[in-house]
Amino acid sequence: MEQARIVTASEPLQIEQIDLPSPPPDGLIVKTAFTGICHSDLHQWQDKIDLGGAVLKFTSFPGYKGVAGHEISGTVYSLGDNIKPSDDLQVNNRVVVYPWIGCQQCQYCIKNCSNICDKRLYIGLLIAGGFATYVQVPHKRYVVKVPDSIPMEIACMLPCSGITAYSAMAAAKPDVEMVTEFEDKKMIRYKNVHKLKMFYRAVGGDSVFTYLPTPKGWNEEFKNQIVTSNRAYMILSGLNLYHITNPCCYTGLCKEEKLAVARQLGCDDTVLWSRDKDEKTIMEDTVKKSCCKQGFIAIVDFVNTTTTFERNFGCLRKNGILIMVGLFGGGAQLSLPRVVMDSKKIRGVYTGKIDHLRELLQMLTEHRIVPPPIKYFQLNEVTEALQMMDEGKMKGRGIIKFGTISPTTSKETNEAKI
Numbered sequence: 095m096e097q098a099r100i101v102t103a104s105e106p107l108q109i110e111q112i113d114l115p116s117p118p119p120d121g122l123i124v125k126t127a128f129t130g131i132c133h134s135d136l137h138q139w140q141d142k143i144d145l146g147g148a149v150l151k152f153t154s155f156p157g158y159k160g161v162a163g164h165e166i167s168g169t170v171y172s173l174g175d176n177i178k179p180s181d182d183l184q185v186n187n188r189v190v191v192y193p194w195i196g197c198q199q200c201q202y203c204i205k206n207c208s209n210i211c212d213k214r215l216y217i218g219l220l221i222a223g224g225f226a227t228y229v230q231v232p233h234k235r236y237v238v239k240v241p242d243s244i245p246m247e248i249a250c251m252l253p254c255s256g257i258t259a260y261s262a263m264a265a266a267k268p269d270v271e272m273v274t275e276f277e278d279k280k281m282i283r284y285k286n287v288h289k290l291k292m293f294y295r296a297v298g299g300d301s302v303f304t305y306l307p308t309p310k311g312w313n314e315e316f317k318n319q320i321v322t323s324n325r326a327y328m329i330l331s332g333l334n335l336y337h338i339t340n341p342c343c344y345t346g347l348c349k350e351e352k353l354a355v356a357r358q359l360g361c362d363d364t365v366l367w368s369r370d371k372d373e374k375t376i377m378e379d380t381v382k383k384s385c386c387k388q389g390f391i392a393i394v395d396f397v398n399t400t401t402t403f404e405r406n407f408g409c410l411r412k413n414g415i416l417i418m419v420g421l422f423g424g425g426a427q428l429s430l431p432r433v434v435m436d437s438k439k440i441r442g443v444y445t446g447k448i449d450h451l452r453e454l455l456q457m458l459t460e461h462r463i464v465p466p467p468i469k470y471f472q473l474n475e476v477t478e479a480l481q482m483m484d485e486g487k488m489k490g491r492g493i494i495k496f497g498t499i500s501p502t503t504s505k506e507t508n509e510a511k512i
């Protein structure tokens with residue numbers, strides 16, 4: 095088998111031929127079809143974990159493998175001895191790998207939350223990942239079968255960018271619902287406003303997943319009503335100050351072409367977080383877009399750097415919730431009395447449960463999610479992909495396609511179809 099391994103930080107990955115491992119007794123070997131390239135793969139390549147006040151290195155983790163890639167879809171190549179032919183998993187089944195492997199003994203694993211396990215054994219970090227033609231999965235519980243109607247290049251994106259965005263939306267939902275339901279009673283002319291709870295859109299890392307309100311897509315009449323009422327409840331912030339709000343979408347991007355991608359994907363409105371504007375003006379301009387001009391009920395920060403955190407915290411309304419998703423953005427200043435006096439909430443969300451992965455697959459079959467555009471790479475082009483990401487030139491999601499790429503699709507950005 096072949097793998098692309100990080101040998102030296104920020105240097106080209108080394109392509110290596112190694113022996114194919116045996117399947118673990120309760121696990122399996124997956125033949126990789128597609129691997130999504132995540133922003134945390136970029137951090138791993140640069141070997142830098144900025145915790146704000148301390149900087150760690152991936153290479154300091156005991157058992158670190160240097161083979162990144164945790165968004166993996168493929169087919170079952172071989173099964174461990176303990177897996178019986180009667181089990182619901184067979185060779186050649188199409189599967190997506192849930193990479194957040196846990197110890198299965200701690201308080202989190204017992205509740206099916208191995209994504210926050212005390213001993214993180216993740217695939218693509220401490221277990222060799224999907225920057226390889228085959229992947230070893232320790233237990234069959236960590237794969238989910240992919241329905242035939244879902245393309246494997248879409249399925250591969252779900253275990254990280256997909257479930258992270260989805261879990262963040264789920265975490266924000268009670269707060270958004272509480273306010274929209276209250277205002278629904280108060281303002282009769284917005285009597286349909288409770289439907290807003292379905293209007294979630296998400297920006298995950300370098301990619302955008304759009305969550306649609308019904309299996310049939312937007313209700314145009316309702317959308318117009320909401321847009322004209324200019325009621326924005328929620329910001330989703332990602333991709334260099336990328337903002338999408340609910341229901342009107344406000345996108346603050348440094349680059350016009352990225353802003354255009356957001357609009358293409360259904361973003362209704364944008365606000366530019368320009369580097370030329372001072373902080374006070376940016377925050378005032380953003381807050382003006384919110385419901386009742388008092389700030390946003392919920393904000394999901396997929397970037398989560400010092401700048402985005404402080405700005406997003408300032409754009410929250412009283413009792414609002416800031417959900418932090420982006421990793422390794424350093425530290426931030428926080429007014430402690432403001433948290434108390436305004437009853438603001440801050441919550442971290444780290445990927446999601448395997449149940450979320452199953453729910454996302456179901457939503458895909460019902461056409462309730464629009465995946466981001468895809469740019470394909472071959473395994474020996476991963477370094478190029480990481481460089482593009484680092485320079486902010488990746489539009490949509492970079493994905494490694496294993497096997498032959500036809501010349502017409504290679505290197506092109508294609509709107510994924512489902």
Ligand SMILES: [Zn+2]
Nearest residue numbers: 132134254255
């Ligand atoms: Zn990831």
Ligand SMILES: [Zn+2]
Nearest residue numbers: 197200203211
């Ligand atoms: Zn655990």
